[in-house]
């Protein structure tokens with residue numbers, strides 16, 4: 001199946017559009033002072049959908065894809081990963097302590113017909129039931145292989161401890177989540 005056009009186009013395009021006034025208005029001013037290259041903008045409704053998915057089974061790690069678009073502040077110094085939707089990926093073998101999508105698995109995700117009409121993949125999420133929010137060695141490998149651009153986002157959620165954290169770019173740097 002053909003790769004998603006937006007994904008391919010964005011892969012080599014470093015000139016991001018400026019965020020819309022609506023999005024800029026929704027970001028509290030103090031985030032401009034944040035020492036973070038990339039901020040993750042996440043609608044509360046999408047977060048609720050993610051939580052609904054991962055709380056469906058807290059005995060395994062669950063995983064999904066984040067759809068949205070990257071943009072930048074007018075100053076260009078901060079990037080914004082604007083999440084617009086989340087899609088569960090349920091056909092992947094999960095265990096209690098480890099979830100990963102092997103190379104072929106990610107190829108299948110890119111080819112999902114549902115993604116072709118909804119937008120670009122800007123990241124992924126998965127759960128760490130009761131073992132905290134961090135990127136494991138496998139997570140870091142996944143991030144650097146498939147989500148290397150600065151705005152590519154990994155959101156890790158521990159539904160039992162009630163913790164969540166975003167990480168961006170090939171190195172998986174911790175990034176603030178701004179709920180809108």
Ligand SMILES: [Zn+2]
Pocket residue numbers: 099126127128134135136139156
């Ligand atoms: Zn993990």
